[in-house]
Amino acid sequence: RMHANMLIMNGKKMAKSTGNFILPNEIFSGDNPHMTKGFSPSVARFFMLQAHYRSVLDFTNDGLLASEKGFNRLMEAINLLDSLPTSTSSTFNVPEWKQSCYDALxxxxxxxxxxxxxxxxxxxxNQINDAKASITKDDLAELxxxxxxxxxxxxxxEELTTTDNKGTNEKLTGTVDLLIKLRQEARANKDFALSDQIRDELQTLGIQLKDGKDGTSFSLS
Incomplete structure (x- = not known):
């Protein structure tokens, strides 16, 4: 069992008398005046793990939002592992990287x-997926x-793979794919103002478009 250091909130000591506090269930529901939304248990855990257990942890909404973005980026990369192409050589030293992880632990x-x-x-x-790096079959399995x-x-x-999330993701993908198609039509018609507007509006919503030789893809930022 590990005992962590103090937990503060918004740079101050938690206190019910000042209203500067949060209950555990409110982290997930978002039903707290200091929160703009609820967060999954894995995002909350990821947020806490980004600070060393001996250090004071400052619990903030902005910190959780940043951790959620980082968590999503990490999960997106993990989801690419099964579809990565392999090569005869690796441009990344997997055994050395793995040892560095164990050294940290x-x-x-x-x-x-x-x-x-x-x-x-x-x-x-991501570099392998973009054909900017390579990895052997054995190194990929080890990684x-x-x-x-x-x-x-x-x-x-835990990856967010509940049935509800799956349905939501399918709807999101369909909606973004439609907007990508409309953007392509706008570019074909030389309506670059509309094309840029679609890209910028999606980016504001946390959806990053990436134009490549095989078309346009998107990721959540």
Whole structure:
């Protein structure tokens, strides 16, 4: 059992008398004046793991929002692992990276450093997906096994794959695909103002469009 340091909120000590406090269930429901929305248990856990357990953790809405974006980026990279192409050589030293992750864990369970290494792997995965890096079949298998161990077994995170989320994701994908098609038509008609407006409005909503040789894809930022 690990005992963590103090938990504060918005830079101040939590106190019911001042209203500067939050109940555990309110983290998930968002039913708190200091919160703009609710967050999944895995996002809340990811937020806490981004600070070392010995340090004081400042619980803020902005911090949770940033952690949610980071969590989503990490999960998007993990979801790419099964579809990555392999090559005869690797441009990333997987055994060395894995050892760095274990070194972070052995350094008084330094979860912030571990997460930094995981984002390093996520960047590499995206580069492979964009044909800017390569990996062998054996290294890919080792990378996949290690990432699943660190993310799901050790850190205890869970991917958001409930039936409701799946349905929501399908609706989101269909809607964004339609907007991408409308944007392509606007560009074909040289209506670049409308094309840029669609891209910018989606970016404001946290949806990043990426134009490539095989068409336009999107990701959640």
């Amino acid at each position: 052995n350094d008084d369970f330094n979860s912030p450093i571990l997460i930094a290494h995981l984002f390093e792997a996520a960047k590499y995965i 996949k096994k290690a990432i699943h161990a660190f993310v799901f077994d050790i850190m205890g995170l």
